Amino acid sequence: MRLTSFTDYGLRMLMRMASAPGRAFSTTELADEFKLSRHHLTKIMQRLARAGIVETRRGVGGGAALAKPAQEIRLGDLVMLLEDGQPLVECFMPGASACTIEGACRLKTRLRRAETVFLDDLNRSTLADIALPEPATA
Numbered sequence: 127m128r129l130t131s132f133t134d135y136g137l138r139m140l141m142r143m144a145s146a147p148g149r150a151f152s153t154t155e156l157a158d159e160f161k162l163s164r165h166h167l168t169k170i171m172q173r174l175a176r177a178g179i180v181e182t183r184r185g186v187g188g189g190a191a192l193a194k195p196a197q198e199i200r201l202g203d204l205v206m207l208l209e210d211g212q213p214l215v216e217c218f219m220p221g222a223s224a225c226t227i228e229g230a231c232r233l234k235t236r237l238r239r240a241e242t243v244f245l246d247d248l249n250r251s252t253l254a255d256i257a258l259p260e261p262a263t264a
Contacts, residue, residue, distance in 0.1 A: 144257035150189030202249030
């Protein structure tokens with residue numbers, strides 16, 4: 127299974143935020159730290175805020191902070207949220223599929239089961255389990 131860069135970047139941001147609970151991080155700060163596009167991180171932050179994972183604050187001292195303790199945020203749930211709209215295979219997409227073996231395929235059920243096992247296993251861990259160590263200050 128391959129996760130999208132959207133999910134990868136979202137998990138990196140959350141790992142950093144979990145390292146300093148209560149602290150607000152700006153997308154610029156996180157983009158600089160991880161050498162990623164601020165614009166892309168802003169989109170990810172918006173999805174996380176809409177889902178209640180982070181709270182955003184405007185103005186001086188603003189930014190985003192975790193909305194709840196990192197030990198209450200399950201990794202599988204985060205992956206499901208961030209991967210929303212990115213099905214593992216075409217036949218998992220809602221609506222009509224262009225698959226020519228639909229109805230005769232024996233793979234779909236196994237892939238769905240594997241996806242469930244993958245997410246269930248991730249849900250055994252929380253964001254607190256993967257928090258990054260605070261960067262050393264010089």
